[in-house]
Amino acid sequence: MKLITRKMWGGPASIGSYANPTKGCVAHYNGGAIGLIGKPHLACYDYVRRVHRQHLNQGWAGGGYSALACPHGYVFEMRGLDRQQAAQPGGNSTWYSIQMMVGGNEKPTPEMIQAWRDYRTYIRQRRAVASAIRGHYQFISTSCPGTPTKRLIADGTLAGAGSGTPAPGGGSGGGGTVPHMTSVRPVRDQQEAVNDLGYTPRLEVDGKFGKLTLAGVEWLQEELGVTVDGLWGKVTEAAYLKRTGGAEPYPLPAGHWYGPESVDPRNHSGFWERDRPAIRKIQDKVGVKKDGRYGPKTKDGVAAWQRRAGFTGRDVDGLTGPKTWRKMFG
Incomplete structure (x- = not known):
């Protein structure tokens, strides 16, 4: 299982109160189409953070799922094990919830399906959890987890074999690439930093990591002499602070x-x-x-x-x- 922990995507140390779900796992989706399939893996990080923030703003303790399976085959840990869920009323203390990172009529990728299976296996190898698999619609009236995933439940696809052995960050042997994808600087701050180093044309500071921001970050990394991967990790952060003397106003940008x-x-x-x-x-x-x-x-x-x-x-x-x-x- 290619696991991305809360720490790696920038989440809190824990989310939610203690619970002991034992009845099985529930499949979820986003609702509306989200368009992650075909996008760089970095977009999945932004999506998970967005879900977490959205659920915080709803008054929840934070992201409501135990985990999310992404199109690239990675599992993003959200509430994790032994936590009250906030995803399926009537089953939040008794069932684990795993979201497919799709919406609308988007079909889960084979990699996403395998990631979902892997996390279910991970849970069942560590806790006394039944083999049952349900859809969100079996708890309340909802379209979730979407028609394609409902079919995967009905035909037994989601009950297939999985690997419950985590490789933190998706690394294997030499460490993989995902640890370098953990952003340590918010997107707006990345855009401001790129502009401050003289990038042209200047980026719009809107907090959205699109193609223009990716190009700007890659330019900055080349300027700093670090690996050019478009991902603002600890190496890029250290090089940027060294270049700028580590001097940031107060220490946040003006107006923050x-x-x-x-x-x-x-x-x-x-x-x-x-x-x-x-x-x-x-x-x-x-x-x-x-x-x-x-x-x-x-x-x-x-x-x-x-x-x-x-x-x-x-x-x-x-x-x-x-x-x-x-x-x-x-």
Whole structure:
């Protein structure tokens, strides 16, 4: 099984409360067509992060599935083992959920089907989980998991053999390529960095990783003398910080701040691994648990610190922007 862990796609350490699903596995899909088939594997990372954010914004603990199977044959860990699901009402504590990363009438690729089987095998090798396979539609009235996947359930295809032995990041032997695909810098920040190094024509800073952004990142990597693969991993990040002296305003770009998870791309909550050291520094300053995630307790702690520091009115907002950062750390 080619496994991509939460850490590798930029997710939290854990999602959801404890549960012990034993009845089997449920197949899901996206709903509307998502168009990942035929796209570079990097697009799958963006999709998984988008699902996680969407579910956070719905008031859930985060991404609602145990895992997702991608068109390239990789399994993205979301809630993982021993967690309450948020995908099939009436079965969230008793069934595991695995999404096919397709929607509409898109047909799962053979690689995606195998990844789905692999994760089911992975679960059953480690936990006392029954062999049953269900579709989301068998819990509530819904089209999920789509007609093509319903057929795969009915004809027994999804019950086929799988490999439950994980190769972290899809690596084998020499390590594979997926670890290098873990982005450590949000797409907007990548676009801003490419522009700052003088790329022309300048990229639109819209947070969307399309062909123009890919070309810009590849240009930046060539400029920095690192492997040109279009994937902003740790090597690219280190080379970029070395080139720029590691100097970023405050340390975030102008107009950005640290705060609880939100849809605003200027907000840094610890969703991205690269933001977590600074958040831990803030948490240490205000005396809350240093977990690197800007949750409600961190916001309350910062607000209390702001009041002690003499802030008043709107400045006591529990967010760490440039004014609060300078007061905290000089």
